Every structure is written in structure tokens, then in C-alpha cells.
Amino acid sequence: MSSKDIVAKAAAELFGHKDPSAVDRWVAADYRQHSSLAPDGPEALRQLVAGLPEGFRYEGVRVIADGDLVVLHGIYHGFGPDPLVAFDLFRVDADGKIAEHWDALTPLVSDTASGRTQTDGPTEPTDLGRTEANRALVLEFAEKVFKGADYSVLTDYISTETYHQHNPEAADGLDGFGAAAATWGEQGKNLIYKDVHRVVAEGDFVLLQSEGEFGVPVAYWDLFRLADGKIVEHWDIVMPVPAELPHSNGLF
Template sequence: MSNKELVLRAVGELFGKQDPSAVDRWVSAGYIQHSSLAADGPEPLRTLVSSLPDGFRYEGARVIADGDLVALHGIYHGFGPQPLVAFDLFRVDADGKLAEHWDAMTPLVTDTASGRTQTDGAAEPADLGRTEANRALVLEFADRVLKGADYSVLTDYISTETYLQHNPEAADGLNGFGAAAATWAEQGKNLVYKSIRKALAEGDFVLLQSEGEFGVPVAYWDLFRVADGKIVEHWDVVAPVPADLPHANGLF
């Protein structure tokens, strides 16, 4: 069983079937938690699964696997009063158990600037032979544009013909991104990327987890799709860093 298959099966039993006993089958005794929803170890996860409300469900959109890391992108229904768009990242250990977990969530927005949803679009990784080239491109973009704030080189990395946007406040195309960034700046929410913490890649998908500021300290999760050497599609979750966590591991 591949790590991708393993994570999908484990999450399906934990959050699909809401089966607390799945913790015994799939979760390491030394499970390390970075989420704000639970403490370390399998027992807090068991408690979380046991307390899921009636009607809770997870709607998966896409899965990205990179070595021992597997990322899920989808929507949780029932964690709160409104659906939450989420990235979940799991590390699988050598024994085939879930050993570590990170996540980020943001409310689902139904009326978006682009008319696209926060999770629709291309779903399956393609162009698998260019995984490392695509990773390198996005990391260079992150260094020069996201961290370096050199927007003069945007067209070196982002397609001027097709740039599909899933951030709810930005329209398609570079002009849409520019207009949204200007509005955010007026609100005192400049895009500040301090460090890129993780970069997962599978084919044309590259997922970055970054630490920065957006008016307040945040975790940026940016998923890019690359075609012909240019970024052509973008999804994201921007999540404030909580003041307190139920563990000492940090959000990253």
C-alpha cells in the first residue's frame, strides 16, 4: 500500500466512518500533533473522533504525496457553524502509521471574486516526470516574489495567458492578484512571507507551507499548479497563528 493509499484509508476510517478504533490501526503511539484542535498522542485524536457531531463529513478535493508526506485538500462540514476549507499534512513512519500531523483551515466562501470555489479545478497530479523541476520553479518564485517581494519578476513565474485563482478575494489573472493585494494593503494586511517551512511536490502540484504575516502572524498554505514552466493555478489557506496550542510543538 502506498503512503497516499494508507493516508486516504486512515482518514476515511477516522473522519469518514468516525471510528475511534481506527486510531489503534493507523496512528503511531508517538503521534506528534501541530493542529490547534488536539494535543499530542493517539488518545486526544481518539477523543476528537469520538466527539464529532452528527452530520460531520469530509469532502476531499485532491491529494499530494511526496515521500513520507501526504497532503489532503478538502472541506470539513461540521467542525463549526460553517464549512471549513482545509489542508491536512501527514507524515507516515516506516511502520505504516500516521506519525505527525499539521493543518490549516479557513471558512468556506460562496461568493468569490473569480467565480471559482476554493477547492474546484484540476484534481489529479499530472506531468509526474517534472516533479523536481516544478518544485524548483515554485521555490525560486517563493524566494524572489513571496519572500523577496520583487513583483517585477512575476511574469517570469506566473502565466500571463492562464492564471486561475481560487483565493476567494482575488480574480483570475495577474491583474486580479494585483487588485486583491492592493486592497489587502489598504486594510493593513500586507503579504509578508518570512520563511518557507515545507515544499511538497507531485507532478504539476507544488504545496508550500510558510510562516509570515497578514496583518497578524499567519501560516500560509499555497498550492500551485505548474504547466509548461509557469504557474497556472493557485489555491490557498491563510490561517492566523493561535496564541495558545494544546501542545508544545508549534503550528509548523
């Protein structure tokens, strides 16, 4: 069974069926947790699943797999008073068990600048033969634009014809991104990227998990879709780094 199938099956049993015994089938004994929502280890995950409320449900949108890393992009309903958009990143070990987990969550916004939702758009990876080329392009973009703050090269990486934006505060196109960035700057929230910790690429989808600042220390999760060698779509979550975590593993 592939890593993608393992994670999809485990997520369905854990968060679809809300079955705590799925931990025994799918989670490694040395399971390492990076989420701010649960302590370390499989028993903490078991307790989390056992405590899910009756109205809880997970609405899966995308699954992106890259070797032993698998990303889920979706919406949690009932995990709090309001729906939460989430990226969940899992590492699957050689025994086919989930061995590590990172996540980022943000409230679902109904009124966005682009009119798009935080999760709509294409869902299935395509153009699988360009996975490595797309990975390299996004990493170069991250180095020059995100970390280097050289916005003069934006059009080398982002399409000037089609750029669909799913960040709630940014309209479509480069002009939309520029206007949002200017507003953020006025609010003292400049986009500062320090380190890219992980990249997950499958076909036309590339996800970056990064660390930086946005007024406060944050985790940046950026999902890009590419076509013909340019970025044409972007989804993201910008999550403040909590002052304390329920484990000693760090957020990254």
C-alpha cells in the same frame, strides 16, 4: 502500501466512518500534533474522532504525496457552524503509521472574486516527470517573490495567459492578484513571507507551508498547479497563528 494509500485509508476510517479504533491501526504511538484543534498524541485524536457530531462529514478533493508527506485538500462539514476548507498534512513513518500532522482551516466562502470555489479545478496530479522541476520553480518563486517581494519577476513564474485564482478575494489573472494585493495593503495586510517550512510536490501540483505576517502572524498554505514551466492555478489558506495551542509542538 504507499504513504498516499495509508493516509487515504486512515482518513476514510477516521473521518468517513468516524471510527475511533482506526487510531490503533493507522496512528503511531508517538503521534505528534501541530493542529490548533487537538492536544498531542493518539489518545487525543481518538477522543476527537469519538466526539464528532452525527452530521459531520469530510468532502475530499485532492491527495498529493511526496515521499513520507501526504496532503489532503478538502472541506469539513459539521466541524463547526459553517463548512471549513482545509489542508491537512501528514507524515508517515517507516512502519507505515501516521506520525505527525499539520493543518490549516478557513471558512468556506460562497461568493468569490473569481467566481471559482476554494477547491474546484483539476484534482489528480499529472505530468509526474516534471515533479522536481516544478518543485524547484515554485521554491525559486517563493524566494524571489514571496520572501524577496520582487514583483517585477512575476511573469517569469506565473502564466500571463492562464492564471486561475481560488483565493476568495482575488480575481483571475495577474491583474486580479495585483488588485487584491493593493486592497490588502490599504487594509494594513501586506503579504510578508518569512520562512518556507515544508514543500510537497507531485507532478503538476506543489504545496508550500510557510510562516509570515498578514497584518498579524499567519501560516500561509499555497497550492500551485503548473503547466509548461509556469504557474497556472493557485489555491490557498491564510490562517492566523493562535496565541495558544493545546500542545507544545508549535503550529509548524
